[in-house]
């Protein structure tokens with residue numbers, strides 16, 4: 001018997017296997033080592049001061065769109081239409097230039113101390129502040145507050161009173177000049193309308209004593225038809241139907257000269273994921289399905305870019321086999337959560353199967369439908385679509401602190417690998 005020889009041969013073939021898999025490991029690791037650097041570069045770039053918060057002031061959206069287009073070009077991604085851009089218009093209100101607010105004689109800082117409601121019209125002057133109690137609200141029904149800022153003291157503090165409070169300051173049924181609204185951390189949003197009153201969202205600890213008067217000075221600029229653009233690319237697959245990846249690249253822009261909303265997590269992280277995935281996939285063999293990459297604008301104004309896309313799709317929406325929207329994927333200490341996963345269970349099961357095998361993410365949490373990001377206009381038109389976001393880590397949201405250094409990118413590589421494996425296995 002040649003037992004010994006067999007063992008030697010086995011030993012060599014084992015060694016060969018080990019060497020081959022080691023080389024494969026080195027190649028894939030270096031492929032990815034390069035990618036995580038690229039992921040950070042993209043997030044840092046999109047979240048830098050140069051990009052003006054990727055909103056509708058100082059051409060932030062256009063700077064970002066051009067950057068994404070140039071990245072797609074250099075990765076070797078083809079344009080879905082001509083020149084990658086799909087232009088559309090929307091109305092938008094902005095507050096640009098010098099902004100000043102003093103509580104009595106103390107000047108406070110825009111962005112960190114306070115933010116002005118995004119729907120505000122220009123305001124300039126000294127205004128008295130009147131405190132009124134929510135419990136006594138009916139008493140003030142006929143008073144003239146048109147030249148006053150109101151501070152409504154919610155002395156009832158129930159769920160219902162909180163709702164009433166919000167209604168009062170957002171609908172301004174008192175016809176006040178404005179409101180002082182105490183908040184833990186000033187947050188922002190986009191507005192497509194202008195109102196004649198102003199809500200000042202001021203950090204609570206700065207107004208422990210409500211000021212007797214304020215001095216305020218800022219100007220709004222309202223664009224009736226601001227032109228912005230989606231950015232659309234794809235990789236040709238074996239068949240003419242698509243797996244689509246979407247991410248909004250716009251954020252909240254700037255308020256005044258000094259408050260920049262960097263939007264590192266929301267959603268430079270998702271854009272980086274799409275660009276990294278595009279880069280990764282072009283280095284692999286041709287995929288079965290064609291893969292589209294859609295970077296939407298004006299998500300923050302109310303899913304405007306994706307809604308425009310579904311009504312002006314480059315190809316028949318029925319060709320979308322499945323869609324993944326990635327919005328806020330810069331953390332992942334606790335894994336990911338998937339909107340619509342309780343509806344499209346087959347795809348959820350496949351993701352979990354891959355994850356169980358490869359141990360990519362801590363957990364893949366379920367969630368039902370929610371109209372909270374760009375997957376929704378597609379889903380509403382019958383396209384099977386998920387919205388994935390990471391959980392755990394930084395919770396900075398719609399404020400001036402959503403910066404690259406807050407992001408751990410804990411699940412970034414592994415989420416990319418999970419999506420890539422899904423593309424390979426999904427039929």
Ligand SMILES: [Zn+2]
Pocket residue numbers: 266300398
């Ligand atoms: Zn957002």
